[in-house]
Amino acid sequence: MDLQNLTKKNQEFINIATHQLIKDGKTDQEIKDILENALPSILENQSKGIPARTALGAPTVWAAAFTEKPEDKKQATQEKDTTPWRMWLNTSLWLFGLFALVTGVLSLISPTYPLYGIFTLIALGFGGGAVMYGSYHYIYRFQYTEKRVGFLKTIAIMFVMLIVWMLLFALTTLIPSSINIILSNIISILLGAIVLVGQYFFRKKYNIESAWSPQQNTK
Template identity: 35%
Template sequence: MENYIEQLTAKNSEYVHIITRELVKIGKTDEEIKTILSEILPEIIDAQNRRILAKDLLGTPSEFTARYAPKIAKTDSSGKAIITYDNETPVLMWLDSSLLMLGVLCLMNGIMANMNKNSRTYGIITLLVMSFVAGVIIYLMYRLIYKKQAMGLKVPWPQSIAIMVVAFLVWITLFGATVMLPTTINVVPPRLVVIILGAAALGIRHFLKRRYHIKPALGSLSQPVGK
């Protein structure tokens, strides 16, 4: 097995190191880990020779180790099963964040417009672009910064700041561009419709989260990261 490890590229070596640590976390013994590695290392080397990364072959470290995790349902003190939201499918995590942003923006915009008759509601394109682009940004921040930190990987702070600044500038630029669209294109819906749209977005998000157990990217940004 040592011969295979010596042949690994830097990226594949890092991948093996991460999955080894994750296997330890889920309770695998040294012998079990050696058995797992002895099975996958030849496959990784073979794929490496074909310029295929271990991540592309076996999935992300969390996806790979999930195959070996004990299938035990978590329960609370009353014995009721606890739902775990651990589905990290990119499209679902993006959609979850986007629907949350759409719901919050629509409700805030609609309610404020009702409270102040001089206030205006945003056009439908503006609301959708602001929300779904924000969803992309939130997911990228989770994937490129916070997930790596949680896995124990160091992300240089200049890189973190640069990602956040670029993401914010993109969001502001697109927001400004959509606001300038004529109302014939960027239709401004009635205040009540905006509120209903916001409530519907949050309702759909709740349904999808419960149905697919989606991990919230936005919630993950505020959680403590691993050392």
Template identity: 45%
Template sequence: MQLKNLTKKNQEFIHIATNQLIKDGKSDEEIKSLLEEILPSIHDAQKKGITARSLYGAPTEWATSKTQTSEDKGSLPENDNPWLMWLDSSLLMLALLGFVNGAMNLFGQGSQYGLITFIVVGFGVGAGIYFMYHFVYRHMGEGKKRPKIWKAILALLLATVAWSAIFFLASLIPASINPGLSPIANILIAGVAFGIRYLLKKKYNIRNAMQPVR
């Protein structure tokens, strides 16, 4: 399988993975053998519009997983599945929003959110966080070509507008289908969200969408 038969994105994946394998001390024969294992799958998947990154995750992490010793086999590479990362960010937002708003409401200083508003805002902001990761943060790791500053600023502006729209639209949800939450209910929901996030992160080792790819 020749590299010229791959798309530019897939060629970049192989290039970055090869450099990482060289850094990790793999011999030419070992690198050739490892790449020959995945090249057919990458070639078949690209016919369906699926990239090598979607199949194997970040190239540096795929390469690193091939040089793990028996002692560190237990630690999985970070999972960058978009749906899991969105869910992880959303649960984090629900936990933060619930704890902060619940605590402030105990002293009569917080905003009164309805249940549907609470969920819409949490998952909406979570989607915005993943949007920033996809267009900015994942391109800021070591050895990566950083996005142009105007693209980063535009992504931030779009995310900010989207977040504002989410808060505005969520506030229009009728009270008849949007029961209010007491301070204790806010805190309880936040605790559940934090617990679910912890368990999912422990099981799937989900990448934090608010950090650049290392």
């Protein structure tokens, strides 16, 4: 490749990147293909006064991106945890935290916005988690298989589960306010934020499958 049209800085970028590609075990042809694909962009940016390091980043980092690392492969092939109670709890915590946080924020913005009692939030979160897991168990886990659930059956299942969720929510209105204590907006926001953070680390720790967006390799 003719690098004479490149500035000294860009030539240096190519040299460092080439050494990194060699270090990563790339063949001569692979290195040639990578650099030839990058040269038009480098030249275009060069004409605008933008060096390759600015446009593409550090040459070693840019070059290393073309080589799959063992840890990347391990992460890509790691199976998702589909343990029912973990999937249900993961979704329930997310919904509980979301409802608590959003209602707290909206109440803080508009004092007339209603706040929920603690048992109402539990019904919304954990009842909703059951609905979401039910959707996964009966519908979404078959999405990419021959057992894919038909449209009408999907609608029927979702309708029944949503009705149950709404009834569960309605029943919490019968609980006396002395028991179903309504949280202040600040407490609701703090509780929601804490639960969402906890849910994030819980999901990461066990690599839990998402009940609302299962992967194609789900079995």
